[in-house]
Amino acid sequence: MYGEIIIGINMVFNYAILSFASRMAKSQTTWKRLLLASFIGAFPVTLFPNSAFAIVIAFLGMVVCAFGVSFTAWKGPSLIVLIGALFAGGVLTVFTDRFMFSDARVTVFVCALLAYISLYLLKTKWLDVRMARQMSTFSYTSVLSIWEGTTTIQVFIDTGNRCIEPLTGEAVHFVSFKAVESIIPKELVKPLHTWNTKDMHQLSKIPKQYQKNARLIRLQTVQGASWAVGFKFDHWVIGEGSELPTGYIVLTKEDNRYPEGAAAILHASALESITEERGTEHVA
Incomplete structure (x- = not known):
């Protein structure tokens, strides 16, 4: 049951990150493809949590599945994925280190909520910076x-x-x-x-x-x-x-x-x- 919870949390986290990257990069990726990519990214990391190689493979498999095989298709979104992962990952790390509910569904739900809230805040600040940069060019x-x-x-x-x-x-x-x-x-x-x-x-x-x-x-x-x-x-x-x-x-x-x-x-x-x-x- 513990492994299923970890996979579930990773999938929710990955889906939130990929959705964020898809919107910011204005990608036409479907939600089904993002969901599959989320699972591809969650499974290796859960099986080999301490393996750097597994993390790299999971990341590459996730962004390629989500945004396409072509390097030009996923190189832009992949950077946004990294930024979003660092930001939202920090929030979830603090949460999971201090709190863990006995009910798996509650844990996954709360993690998903935290991930989306943190990414929404990041998106808002990101757009503010982009707008400021755009205005400064005029x-x-x-x-x-x-x-x-x-x-x-x-x-x-x-x-x-x-x-x-x-x-x-x-x-x-x-x-x-x-x-x-x-x-x-x-x-x-x-x-x-x-x-x-x-x-x-x-x-x-x-x-x-x-x-x-x-x-x-x-x-x-x-x-x-x-x-x-x-x-x-x-x-x-x-x-x-x-x-x-x-x-x-x-x-x-x-x-x-x-x-x-x-x-x-x-x-x-x-x-x-x-x-x-x-x-x-x-x-x-």
Whole structure:
């Protein structure tokens, strides 16, 4: 009976690990195949618990059965299996060393529950890290030139920002007022501070010398519609020399929600400029 309990616990543990790896690697493996792989991984280890060779054979047999014979098919998931096994295995080791129920079914059930809870927590943290890494790839240092001034700004490319200036179709980017405050002309400071976003203003409120490069832009958010004034910038270089196409900036006062510590949210089209630069990076 003791051997059956050990096999059962190992199978549950293996199935939890393989299911976790299958989801993280986006594999199309069926649950039946994962179940068979779980048994293949549990049986040798139970018969030869102190054999390193048995552990290696069990691991290889398990991942090949679950994800395919081809090395390219199982090399990615196998790494995830190892990480999941180390994490969930540590939790189960602590549990089985201190607690062991007389009822085999209760023991297997509790072990399964612990394995799935620990792997769920690992998956959540894993996805958070992947999301953070993905977001960081859209974060760049940039140099903005406007109003005959230049300033360095940390920017974030927001793929959800599709705002455009309606007449020209040019991209609209959102910039923190504080980030460009040092280069804003004195004549513009008061009109921008007194601008009411709920009303449609006339550009006559903007000093005449800046009206040529200014546009009224209607913004639609979950809070409703609002109006902003956009200013055409002279040049905007991001990353390692990618220059953005001609566009407009809208200054925002509430920038505390900008991701990655950015001071500007760029239009989704900015990603094309970065992609083009990377695509020609290694061209001779």
